[in-house]
Amino acid sequence: MALGLNVANPEETCSDENCPFHGTLGVRGQTLDGEVASTDMEKTVVVEREYDVPVPKYDRLMKRRSRVPAHAPPCMDLEVGDTVTIAETRPLSKTKSHVVVEVHGGDE
Template sequence: MALGLNVDRPDATCDDDNCPFHGTLSVRGQTIEGTVASTDMDKTVIVEREYDVGVPKYDRLMKRRSRVPAHAPECLDLSEGATVTIAECRPLSKTKSHVVVDVAEASDEPGGAD
C-alpha cells in the first residue's frame, strides 16, 4: 500500500517528478473511479464517469457524465477503456488537478459503451 490509499505501488519505475509513487507529487482530497475516454494528449488522459441525477418533475433518473483530465504517470500502462482510480493533487496545469493512481482493468470493447 502506498500514498495512504488502498493502491499498490507499480512494478515499473519512472523519472516523472509528477508521479505520486516515484516523484514528489502528494495526493489529497477526493478519489474518483472512472473509465479512460482518451489518451491522445501527452502525459494526460481524460477520465469519464457516468452518474444518475434525479428529476423531480418526472420522478425519474437522468444520466449525466463528467470528464476529468488527469496526469498519467509513465510507470502506469494506460489504454482507452481501462477502469482507473484518480486522486486529487495540487494543480498541475490550467485544467489538471488529478493524477492516475491505480489501473483496475482494461475493457475489450473498443470506444467504450454508448
C-alpha cells in the same frame, strides 16, 4: 500501501517528478473512479464517469457524464477503455488537478 490510499505500487519505475509513487507529488482530497476516454495528449488522460441525477418532475433518474483530465505517470500503461482510480492533487496545469493512482483493467 502508498500515499495513504489502499493502492498497490506499480511494477515499473519512472523518473517523472509528478508521479505520486516515484516523484514528489502528494495526493489529497477525493478519489474518483472512471473509464479512460482519451489518451491523445502527452502524460494526460481524460477520465469519463457517469452518474445518475434525480429529476423530481418525472420521478426518474437522468444520466450525466463528466470528463476529468488527469496526469498519467509513465510507469502506468493506460489505454482507452481502462477503468482507473484518480486522486486529487495540487494543480499541475490549467486544467489538471488529478493524477491516476490505480488501474483496474479494461473492457472485459
